């Protein structure tokens with residue numbers, strides 16, 4: 236049995252003992268006992284406390300080019316508003332900052348396209364992404380969407396990201412959206428993200444970074460990755476083993 240389980244049992248015993256004076260005086264209600272047992276991680280005990288990697292985790296999920304097909308929205312809006320700019324093929328996408336992959340004369344045009352109304356709200360989910368985050372939640376994990384608003388259009392971007400979450404996942408998911416430019420400030424067990432430098436920030440990340448594969452992050456082999464959302468459980472198991480469960 237894992238040490239967390241032994242600690243939980245000890246907590247229940249201590250909490251139950253604290254109820255004895257109230258019980259003897261006849262003033263006890265069941266709340267104190269229920270509160271004690273509420274702290275018990277039943278999942279861990281029900282599986283024998285084995286080194287399960289499926290105990291409850293806090294899973295952080297990036298949006299752009301991870302949960303969401305940012306690239307499709309970019310290409311679609313560029314075709315509409317700037318058909319004169321040749322689009323890039325996937326193998327030409329070598330840098331996370333997309334504008335840097337374009338010739339310098341198109342840099343400003345490419346940067347500005349994300350400020351077009353609808354750019355963020357009309358993005359399509361990546362295949363099986365919606366199903367995956369709902370599976371995470373239904374299997375008992377805490378799930379948060381952690382996304383960085385585009386600094387070129389912060390207000391529009393933030394507003395439309397909220398709308399996207401409501402459209403695609405439902406209004407109850409709004410409370411699971413965290414907008415920040417520095418994801419190292421956020422606590423969690425694992426972060427699915429396409430950005431190689433997401434680990435750089437004010438704090439040392441306590442989460443394990445797992446790449447969602449994109450052409451510009453394929454050259455990094457220092458972190459685990461998934462190529463498709465159907466593989467999220469495997470990545471969670473592997474990251475959990477690395478962190479000691």
Ligand SMILES: [Mg+2]
Pocket residue numbers: 297298299300301428429430
């Ligand atoms: Mg991203």
